[in-house]
Amino acid sequence: MPTINIHDAKTHFSRILKRVENGEEIIIAKAGKPIARILPLEHKIKKRIPGTAKGRITISKEFFKPLPEDILKEFEK
Numbered sequence: 159m160p161t162i163n164i165h166d167a168k169t170h171f172s173r174i175l176k177r178v179e180n181g182e183e184i185i186i187a188k189a190g191k192p193i194a195r196i197l198p199l200e201h202k203i204k205k206r207i208p209g210t211a212k213g214r215i216t217i218s219k220e221f222f223k224p225l226p227e228d229i230l231k232e233f234e235k
Contacts (some may be wrong), residue, residue, distance in 0.1 A: 161185040
């Protein structure tokens with residue numbers, strides 16, 4: 159893991175974040191003494207599985223009825 163002093167970290171913060179984004183861990187040091195570690199977040203994106211809510215949601219027949227005229231006019235403003 160590379161070690162970077164505070165001054166360089168402040169000066170090149172966006173570059174450091176880019177390196178971290180690419181998977182690198184960075185140590186931040188003050189007067190040569192490590193004080194912090196910057197590491198990438200683990201993003202575990204769950205894939206959506208169609209049909210997992212099947213049977214849990216019901217839509218009443220009223221949902222498909224036309225809206226009253228006064229409400230329809232509000233959309234046309």
